Each structure stands twice: as C-alpha cells, then as structure tokens.
Amino acid sequence: MDIFTDAGVPLNLQIIPGLLTENCSSFLLELKTAGPGLIELNQHGRLHKNHELSGRKCEFGPSRNFEQQLADIRAGKERLEEMLGDAFSPVFTPPWNRYTDDTVRALEALEFKALSALQRNGQINSGTLREISVTLDIIDWKNGAVLKPMAHLMDDLARQIAAGDTIGILIHHQVMGDEAFGFVSDLLRELRQFENLGFHTFESILSIENG
Numbered sequence: 001m002d003i004f005t006d007a008g009v010p011l012n013l014q015i016i017p018g019l020l021t022e023n024c025s026s027f028l029l030e031l032k033t034a035g036p037g038l039i040e041l042n043q044h045g046r047l048h049k050n051h052e053l054s055g056r057k058c059e060f061g062p063s064r065n066f067e068q069q070l071a072d073i074r075a076g077k078e079r080l081e082e083m084l085g086d087a088f089s090p091v092f093t094p095p096w097n098r099y100t101d102d103t104v105r106a107l108e109a110l111e112f113k114a115l116s117a118l119q120r121n122g123q124i125n126s127g128t129l130r131e132i133s134v135t136l137d138i139i140d141w142k143n144g145a146v147l148k149p150m151a152h153l154m155d156d157l158a159r160q161i162a163a164g165d166t167i168g169i170l171i172h173h174q175v176m177g178d179e180a181f182g183f184v185s186d187l188l189r190e191l192r193q194f195e196n197l198g199f200h201t202f203e204s205i206l207s208i209e210n211g
Helices: 002-007 022-034 066-087 101-109 150-163 178-191 202-209
Strands: 011-015 039-044 088-093
Touching: 002 178, 022 039, 022 066, 039 066, 039 202, 066 088, 066 101, 088 202, 150 178
Parallel strands: 011 039, 039 088
Antiparallel strands: none
16 A cells, blocks of 8 residues: 555555454545545455355355345445445455356446456446456466566556556455565556556546546
8 A cells, every 4th residue: 555655546445344343444544534536445245255165266156146145245335334434435346356147236236336357258238337347467376376477467568558448457465575566666656657647546437437
C-alpha cells in the first residue's frame, strides 16, 4: 500500500468480509481518508473458503447453487457495508478467480456494479454487471508462487499496452518477497512517465463509461 500511495497510483484492495476485524477496518478507513481517490475497498468472496470436494478450489463454484451463493455474497456485502460504510465499493472479486453463472446472477440481484477475475474467453452475459478483468497476474502459481520471469511480464504488458485495452494487474502481497515488491515499485515509476497511460480504480472506470 505504501508503494502505491507513494507513487500516487490507485490501488483496489480486495477485502475478505469474514476475516475483517475492527482494527483492520479502522486502518483501511484511515488509509482511504489519507489518500482520496487512491484506495478503493472491494469484496473478495465471504470467507475465502474452498467448497469443492474435487477439482480446482472455488468458494463460488459448481457445487454451490444460486441460493447458497446469494446468501454468502449478501452476508459478506452486509458486513462490509456495516464496517466500512460509504468507503465500501460494490465490486466483487471471487477467490481463486473462479465463479459460475449463478455467481453472476447473485451479484446482479445484490446490485453489484462490477465483477473482476482473470480474463476469460468471452465477456459475462449481464445487462447490469460490468466485467473488469484481470489481464496480468505477476505471480507464477504453478511453480511455487514466485514472481514470473521479468522478460515474460514486460513482454506481456507491452503487448497489452499496444492493444489499447483496459489492463488489470493482479498482485498478491502474501506471497511477494523483496524482488516482487521491487518490481511493482519500479513498474509504477516507469509507467508514470507515459502521459497517455491512465491509472484507475474500478469506480473511476465505471464513472468514465457512464459519462
């Protein structure tokens, strides 16, 4: 968080409602107040709990029906609204970047503004829920949760910048060491030099699209 605030670059923080403490919520509110427009607080599942008995981990996966997903997402949303008030922004990020059509239906019913996960083939089918995808994860999860090779990251990022689309960069502080934090710091410093690049939270993207 210091890296982003010092660079003046906005950061979306994904909050697990069931793990949020009073002390942490107070810290987040102070941080958001100190850096207006730089910190946005969103919902990251409910408990970050795997409910699948086999296959890939999911909190909101195929083994859970619409009613179960709706109840969990609602409970998480209500907790964040209670603890964070107006500082909470109704954007949802599913744990492990996985979700189903029932997740989308539940988010629509609860009036979330956007869903963010790893980019898939094809956009979600929703009239009210905007998909703002993650397009670059800096962590190599298959090889021990380490920073991806620098050349690979920069080539991928350069390709995305050239395409001119919205870029979503995913970081995960719990598995990042000095090299990864240093990479993020250097990356922000380099990107700030380009006047044609803009930096956004989910809310600022949505406000531009809505005129």
